Amino acid sequence: MAPFEKIGLFLLGSPADQAAIDYAGRIAELANSAKLLCVSETKDEQHAAVDPDELRTRINAALPAALHPRVELRLFDRNGLAEMLRAARDDQLDLVIRGRRLPSHQLGNPMASTRLERKAPCSTLIVPGPARVHMSRLLVPVDFSEHSRMALETAIQLAKAAGAAAHQSPQVTAAKTFTVHYGYHKTGATLAEAAANIETAVQRELDEFLVGIDTTGVQFDTLLMCSERTAQSVHEIAAARKMDMILVGSRGAPPSAAAILGETAERMLASAAIPVLVGKKKGETVGLLNALLSGL
Numbered sequence: 395m396a397p398f399e400k401i402g403l404f405l406l407g408s409p410a411d412q413a414a415i416d417y418a419g420r421i422a423e424l425a426n427s428a429k430l431l432c433v434s435e436t437k438d439e440q441h442a443a444v445d446p447d448e449l450r451t452r453i454n455a456a457l458p459a460a461l462h463p464r465v466e467l468r469l470f471d472r473n474g475l476a477e478m479l480r481a482a483r484d485d486q487l488d489l490v491i492r493g494r495r496l497p498s499h500q501l502g503n504p505m506a507s508t509r510l511e512r513k514a515p516c517s518t519l520i521v522p523g524p525a526r527v528h529m530s531r532l533l534v535p536v537d538f539s540e541h542s543r544m545a546l547e548t549a550i551q552l553a554k555a556a557g558a559a560a561h562q563s564p565q566v567t568a569a570k571t572f573t574v575h576y577g578y579h580k581t582g583a584t585l586a587e588a589a590a591n592i593e594t595a596v597q598r599e600l601d602e603f604l605v606g607i608d609t610t611g612v613q614f615d616t617l618l619m620c621s622e623r624t625a626q627s628v629h630e631i632a633a634a635r636k637m638d639m640i641l642v643g644s645r646g647a648p649p650s651a652a653a654i655l656g657e658t659a660e661r662m663l664a665s666a667a668i669p670v671l672v673g674k675k676k677g678e679t680v681g682l683l684n685a686l687l688s689g690l
Contacts, residue, residue, distance in 0.1 A: 407438025541643030
């Protein structure tokens, strides 16, 4: 199972919280997590006071009794996002989970849902409000980077653990999109011929990328798609194959806050109807986070 020893749960005081709580409970159980830190503001989105005892009861209901002593609840008067980010840094969390409304409920500002994911110094899992806990059919878009390799290995571990617990056959699909760039006709090839040639080359790269990745214990397959819209293609694959979750690696090297998440991952988060786990190397973006938090 992926090493999610310390999990953070960011609660927004909205109906989407329950799905996040359910996923946090299942992952904490599968990983036998040592800590589940729950951060919430003292008022919900309707400005009603949050009852800490009631909230703790809701959280514990999603956990096996053995994990109840490992739950820590912190309430803040304002700026829960900043406090969640501080906790992710100071408590060295491995994963932060939060719920969100479906894209149609985001009041015309879907990119606001990526604020936590851009800045978090660890992996994040974003769960749409109506989602039910299923994690044995996982889709991983890959770009042959180290981060996407990490996401794929995490997906295999998570699918095996979830599948075994649910007595289901775990499945993992690695998907790669490619594009036929303008100017292909100068080679004398038709569009179909150019696409076939590129697909052959991409398949070769994919085979090399997969060398050394242990796929035993899961039904593993790959899929190539010719598309200029990677995020849309990933959502279409997820819907067609009835996948439970998308796992995508996040780049950490670029200097800008937006680039840290990556344009494709950001678009997936903005429009996904199923949970999306954004995999990061722990602590990789902590320098930027320190700079951001210093002004809060």
